[in-house]
Amino acid sequence: MQTHREEVITFHDQGNTTFDQAIPEFSDLDESYLSMTVAQDKRHDIVSFLERPVRVWSGNMNTTNTVGQVLWTASFPSVLIANTMYNQKLQGFTGLRADLEIKIQVNAQKFQQGRLHLQYIPYADYLNNKVKLINGSLAGRISSPGIDIDICGGSTPESRIAEAVFRVPYVSPHTYFNLINGDGKYGIFYLFVYSPLLTGDGGTDNCEITVWSRFIEPKVVFPTGATIGSAIPSKSAEVQIRGEAKQIAKEGVVSSTLGTVAEVLKVGKKLPVVGEYLAIPEWICDKGSAIAKLFGWSKPTLAMDVKLRTNNCMTNYNGKDSSHKMALSADNEIDSPPNIAGTRIDELAISSIVTIPTYWKTFSWSSNDQTQDQILWIDKVSAGRFSKIDSTTNGYATTPMGFLANIFAQWRGSINYTFKLVKTGFHSGRLRVFFVPQGVASTLMVGSAPTIEIEKNYQIVVDIAESDTFTFNVPFVATKPWLSTYGPSAFTGYIVVTVLNELRAPPVVSNKINVIVEVAGGSDFSFSMPCEPWALTGSPTQLPPSIKPAEVQIAGTNIDLNDDQKRSLVDPDSISVINPLANWSPESHCIGEKIMSIRQLIKRANWIGSATMLPASATDQQYAVLNPYANASNQQNKQVDYLSYFSNLFAFFRGGVRIKVNASILYANGNLGNSTPNGEWFTPSNGSPCLNIKMLNAITTDYIQVAANIKKLNNIVGKVGFANADVYNSSTLNAAMVNSSSTTVVNQGVEGMVEIEVPYYNSSHLTPSNVPNIGDPLIDIDSQATSEGTYPLPMLLIGTNPLPRQLRIASTAEHNAQVYKTEALTCNFYRAASDDYSYHYFIGVPTMIYRPSVASDYYKPQN
Numbered sequence: 001m002q003t004h005r006e007e008v009i010t011f012h013d014q015g016n017t018t019f020d021q022a023i024p025e026f027s028d029l030d031e032s033y034l035s036m037t038v039a040q041d042k043r044h045d046i047v048s049f050l051e052r053p054v055r056v057w058s059g060n061m062n063t064t065n066t067v068g069q070v071l072w073t074a075s076f077p078s079v080l081i082a083n084t085m086y087n088q089k090l091q092g093f094t095g096l097r098a099d100l101e102i103k104i105q106v107n108a109q110k111f112q113q114g115r116l117h118l119q120y121i122p123y124a125d126y127l128n129n130k131v132k133l134i135n136g137s138l139a140g141r142i143s144s145p146g147i148d149i150d151i152c153g154g155s156t157p158e159s160r161i162a163e164a165v166f167r168v169p170y171v172s173p174h175t176y177f178n179l180i181n182g183d184g185k186y187g188i189f190y191l192f193v194y195s196p197l198l199t200g201d202g203g204t205d206n207c208e209i210t211v212w213s214r215f216i217e218p219k220v221v222f223p224t225g226a227t228i229g230s231a232i233p234s235k236s237a238e239v240q241i242r243g244e245a246k247q248i249a250k251e252g253v254v255s256s257t258l259g260t261v262a263e264v265l266k267v268g269k270k271l272p273v274v275g276e277y278l279a280i281p282e283w284i285c286d287k288g289s290a291i292a293k294l295f296g297w298s299k300p301t302l303a304m305d306v307k308l309r310t311n312n313c314m315t316n317y318n319g320k321d322s323s324h325k326m327a328l329s330a331d332n333e334i335d336s337p338p339n340i341a342g343t344r345i346d347e348l349a350i351s352s353i354v355t356i357p358t359y360w361k362t363f364s365w366s367s368n369d370q371t372q373d374q375i376l377w378i379d380k381v382s383a384g385r386f387s388k389i390d391s392t393t394n395g396y397a398t399t400p401m402g403f404l405a406n407i408f409a410q411w412r413g414s415i416n417y418t419f420k421l422v423k424t425g426f427h428s429g430r431l432r433v434f435f436v437p438q439g440v441a442s443t444l445m446v447g448s449a450p451t452i453e454i455e456k457n458y459q460i461v462v463d464i465a466e467s468d469t470f471t472f473n474v475p476f477v478a479t480k481p482w483l484s485t486y487g488p489s490a491f492t493g494y495i496v497v498t499v500l501n502e503l504r505a506p507p508v509v510s511n512k513i514n515v516i517v518e519v520a521g522g523s524d525f526s527f528s529m530p531c532e533p534w535a536l537t538g539s540p541t542q543l544p545p546s547i548k549p550a551e552v553q554i555a556g557t558n559i560d561l562n563d564d565q566k567r568s569l570v571d572p573d574s575i576s577v578i579n580p581l582a583n584w585s586p587e588s589h590c591i592g593e594k595i596m597s598i599r600q601l602i603k604r605a606n607w608i609g610s611a612t613m614l615p616a617s618a619t620d621q622q623y624a625v626l627n628p629y630a631n632a633s634n635q636q637n638k639q640v641d642y643l644s645y646f647s648n649l650f651a652f653f654r655g656g657v658r659i660k661v662n663a664s665i666l667y668a669n670g671n672l673g674n675s676t677p678n679g680e681w682f683t684p685s686n687g688s689p690c691l692n693i694k695m696l697n698a699i700t701t702d703y704i705q706v707a708a709n710i711k712k713l714n715n716i717v718g719k720v721g722f723a724n725a726d727v728y729n730s731s732t733l734n735a736a737m738v739n740s741s742s743t744t745v746v747n748q749g750v751e752g753m754v755e756i757e758v759p760y761y762n763s764s765h766l767t768p769s770n771v772p773n774i775g776d777p778l779i780d781i782d783s784q785a786t787s788e789g790t791y792p793l794p795m796l797l798i799g800t801n802p803l804p805r806q807l808r809i810a811s812t813a814e815h816n817a818q819v820y821k822t823e824a825l826t827c828n829f830y831r832a833a834s835d836d837y838s839y840h841y842f843i844g845v846p847t848m849i850y851r852p853s854v855a856s857d858y859y860k861p862q863n
Helices: 048-050 084-090 128-134 138-143 243-247 258-272 274-279 290-294 350-354 400-405 587-593 598-600 642-647 701-708
Strands: 001-007 009-013 054-062 070-076 093-106 113-122 148-151 161-170 187-198 204-221 358-366 375-382 386-388 395-398 409-412 413-420 427-439 459-463 470-474 491-504 512-521 528-532 535-537 606-613 620-626 652-654 655-671 692-698 717-721 744-749 755-756 796-798 806-811 817-834 840-841 848-850
Touching: 001 512, 048 084, 048 204, 054 070, 054 187, 070 204, 093 113, 093 148, 093 187, 113 138, 113 413, 128 138, 138 395, 148 161, 148 413, 148 535, 148 848, 187 204, 187 512, 350 400, 350 512, 350 652, 358 375, 358 491, 375 512, 395 642, 400 470, 400 512, 459 470, 491 512, 528 587, 598 817, 606 620, 606 717, 620 817, 642 652, 642 817, 655 692, 655 796, 692 701, 701 796, 796 817
Parallel strands: none
Antiparallel strands: 001 009, 054 204, 070 187, 093 161, 093 204, 113 148, 113 187, 358 512, 375 491, 386 395, 395 848, 409 528, 413 470, 413 512, 427 459, 427 491, 535 848, 606 817, 620 717, 620 796, 652 840, 655 755, 655 817, 692 744, 692 796, 806 817
8 A cells, every 4th residue: 555645635545656747857937038927026825915914994083083982993813814815815724823913004184183092902802891991991091002193293204103003912822813713813903082183274174094904924724624714603702931930949938940040030131120130138139049039939839748837828928838739730830931921021020010101191281371380280299090080980090000009008119201292393382391399289280380499390391393202200209218109198299391482383283282191100119018909990880961070180191112112111311310220228128028020919818708608408508619710800899809909900811729718617506487596606616627628620510500500609709509418317418529520628627727729720821811790600601602711610619528507406395496406617718829820911901999988987896
């Protein structure tokens, strides 16, 4: 038998193969002759076709369009694949992987002024609730990856911007976009008005916009006879450190990730805050692994450790953790390779987030503002930044810096301000901007001249004829190393913008310009003393239409930089002579610890809920159910754990989760006609139960039945009942507790509290990080379809051994009622991230609401 392959077909023949050709020797025409007819300028293949730009939208921006109004939106790559040229070339393949490029061209006149913004939310098709929270404010939209388009294009021909190009990588739980069923989409783009279109007398009231797109370096894989889109289901719905992190020597207080440190130092100053390592004091850098420790790889699970005390290092980001691993391997841990989400930058570093410039305010400057030194705008220089959202009763917009300040008590560091003037080349005038440390608001009234001596302050003068954008750094000026994040002492002073030379403009252009302000933390920015959040993420309550919203300034923009440049630690020139400088003395002298990464914070275990299992009869048993990966964020919560809080900033997560359980059994006796006594409840001497913990991690019959019958207590915790499961009078246990999936039995009387670690059992390397609706099921099997089967499967069942019971213990002829003895299991649950847990792909800051207040006497003792 002979076997040979020709491309995708393999031939098996019993006999020999004969071969012949029409003429003895083939010879083609010379290329010089062929080029006289059809010149071959390049080789045209599938890759070159997919890199050809195609027009995906054309439209107009009008003077009637308002700030935030979306002009165009599209989900990619669906828009491109629908193009006939692309579709024909992709037919016959299963998967596609490529970077994506969007090009925005604006056809505007030199007399027009305005700004557009292109926003990108990765994997937005699967993150509906999170997208709504981000897009609930202009600040949220601008904090997403994106780029500005100034339609006028600059004051001079040299600075004129003819087009804006934005490029995104392919980041998805899928290694390739599935051309057949549509799994693994890129995300959604939004083109919206950032500053309204203005024009002069008799000017054109619109400008034309064209959007182009193409793939960059496309890869198409595996041939198939299936048609593109033929299997789409119907739905109702810096340092990413390498695998060296698995070299942890689980001894001592910290992980000895020396291989990891080598990787950190290898990439050097490409990473956020790595340059600051040279300033680390000796008490921190006593060993090489301290670098990785400060970025959160610091709390390994010690499977063979002898436990000597309850919940070792429960509140710490470093140290040892004594959790029982629910995985098959006692060393279960996923790796943390670089580039897993399209970048080597450590997105969880505080500096990666706080340095993102984001929309803050907008003010106008008119030719009618002619008072000498008239104040146009002032701003408190502070970390905590919340601005009321119009038309809501409790909604607030914030910046990445403000989102972080929300969970810290103290801050220090410089702040970068960027001013964007939406103008034409025909506007002229000068602005003066100065910094007043410890200023008093009553001396700085907008619309009037300041009553202080301006020349005593550091200041800059800007000629708007030469500049459309200017930025500067405001140093940290205080008489103590740290300031509070909120309250009267939370700011260092005021930034003040005044008119130096009045605005001049010919009649052919508008007589006013809008100035957009954005803010970000400097490279030296730090927080200390983590605390509970002041505000929570959530959908604000809308004001009734009849109520006029409060007059609150809120507006802003993003800088014309790509996403990597946004997170750059290169500060602008200072408004003073003081430049940002890494200084660890405030931490070493005042705090005793340095917080550099979100990974440190999510290692602290926070309360996530409680459950009381009180059986209704002798054959009714109850178990607590946990969705260990669920997000607790919603508008009804009065608290939220760190794991949920920071999840709101990112598109994906991966890694294991640690659960802590504090359980106790309560007894009660009663004389009632029902099965629940109302007598005194008490904890007996043996009230520390032996807990059964069961992990279901495959969608089996038991998994489906449990998920369908959960009584949801919050987004993470619920409970489920099992009928006909009397462990005292029958040998029959409920099916879910006797199957062969992972089970751990922990004697709480010995260990004090129960600690378990849930593995990241998943079909993919990334999981979409969505926020559930309040009414969604605790375990939503249908969400496996909407997340394309990439949600971690493990759920936990937690109960006592034996189970709590209700038992009739007495009945007398003198009393119609019966005497009952009932046991109730009460559990409080806490959650923290495992050492391999990370978030990926920053997508923006959500809308915030203030936590519901408690009564004034809530904390007052009753006796």
